[in-house]
Amino acid sequence: MKFSKSSVSKLLLAAAFCTATFAMPAQAAPKKEFNVAWSIYVGWMPWPYADQAGIVKKWADKYGIKIKVTQINDYVESINQYTAGKFDGVVMTNMDALTIPAAGGVDTTAVIIGDYSNGNDGVVLKNAKTLGAIKGQSVNLVEFSVSHYLLARGLSSVGLAEKDIKTVNTSDADIVSAYKAAGTTALVTWNPQLSEINAEPTATMVFDSSKIPGEIIDTMSVNTKTLKDNPALGKALVGIWFETLKLMQDPVKGKAAREAMAKLSGSSIASFEGQLKTTKMFYTPAEAVNFTSDPKLVKTMDLVSGFSFDHGLLGQGVASKDAIGIAFPGGATLGDKKNIKLRFDASFMKLAADGKL
Template identity: 60%
Template sequence: MFKLVRCLGIAAVSLATFASSPTFAAGRNDFKVCWTIYAGWMPWGEAKTQGIVSKWAKKYGINVDVVQLNDYVESINQYTAGKFDGCAMTNMDALTIPASGGVDSTALIVSDYSNGNDGVLMKGKGKQIADLKGQQVNLVQFSVSHYLLARALESAHMSERDLKVVNTSDADISGAFATPTVHNAVTWNPMLADLKSQPNVSEVFDSSKIPGEIMDMMVVNTKTLQQNPALGKALTGAWFEMIALMHTDSAASTSALTAMAKASGTDLANFKGQLSTTALFYSPQAALDFVTSPDMPKIMTRVAKFSFDHGLLGQDAKSADAVGMAFDKGVVVGNRNNVKLRFDPSYVAMAAAGKL
């Protein structure tokens, strides 16, 4: 199976809201992080399989268990509830679930962004976003697909008031699009690739038009990271060793990619296709340049506005600034007295400088 839902479910938001912030003792030796199936996160599973994670954990005198879960939203819920020290999730989900739920979280590694992995599809005569006016659009509500649609509509000087969103689960989106009554859909790979290859289907907008806005990250509990910097060093070192291996032209790279493809339920060619629309940062410096860009606060401000407009920052949120977000060079957007999401580049900077 592929990544199940890149979603901001209402149930998940509710759980996060009522979850207590976990407390962790300093000086721990054992840690757990979780991930779910998605092209950009498959390296975590392979890094565990190859012993790369355990090698880096041993270097810093700790144990790190990298656990695959089958449900994406549930993985974030478990992280938010304190069952895991870290979790792979999107930038929007990090804001709307743990951060909005009061769990101070740090984006340890921004590993990639969607660069065509998400798209808007139309059947028949529709060839541009303006053709969606007055129509129904099927998508996973409150997901990155919903966000992508909102951004697509903005590009055409339209809004969601110009159409009707029909909530459709990721498991049902392909089947729905195959019916004669569904003409428009927004989804992500691998469903996107399958649907847009069908006759008489046009992709009228995709995430490459909003580069950097849909990010994939390894998020860790801020208090745990502050008290146990060895965890940040081990995870960062393991990640970039695995990514570097993937990027080499070698038998070892092909073997690793083949294993990741199989683990995600596809073949090597299809998996490489998914990676081609995933802007993975193959070097620590590339990841560092991205996370320290002055565009980061602007992007997350836009994401916060979408989240607030759709009621995803919690019932008590009075504005899109309800949750504070911290960035490089001390930049904070939102409520400075309620900073709950931090884009901390320090560990990636260590990797870029060869100091891990």
């Protein structure tokens, strides 16, 4: 999803803030109150529903803590605020976790792998039917986001490169209206905006994330130090998540839950159900653990690191794509082992899979 040029200054400020904030003793007193941020996307709608339905309170109470679930309308801004220390956790993609907080020096742990986009992100052309027709066009998208990553992967599949197009940085909040402008001929976006644009008679989706399965991953990520000092937060978040996903599949209560999520996202139930079909949700903790522990994730993050380095997203003066270390379950690492700033942790999901929460 989302990282724009306009966020660079905020990121630099956030990095400076966090350098000061986290220069503290290794062990802090356990916290009792936490705040996590979410923004609208089909794979993240279980969070506000869980809050509304009392599931958040149930699991927070179990571990003697309080969890506030806060909506931020602008996705990039939610990550910037997390990076600046205003939130303990935030929903974000694997790439954005690397290029914003991790690149900004904030050690971050993906404690929940909720799903991957399996058609929820797409390249759309106006009055053209094949991706090759994009050559020479201006493409509206959130620059340096997973939309940009998807575009690069798509271009390479038809023998094109980014030099063959021009990108136009466009907020996710403005992408639908941008498509309707006469001068717009190509764009890249995600659901629910993608569904709305695809409903236009002139629109053809010529490439989507189902062509690169498992590469655009949606997470709930938290500050690593906060998680270390407060493992109850990780346990509660995982408990909340998988209870809510189990409810979504209940033959009696599931439809009402999905209808509520659709309403919270501003979508019709038909549109929301359609978006779920193009999202590979990990409905059980065992599925999520298996995905997170699969060596393929290391290969995916190597691709993501390469794209991020090529576009200058890993920081000023960074010499290679391996400058930021990434840790995976089982002890595998990618990049600089002395500079681990992004971690994929399956341990809390494993507790859920084993019935030990």
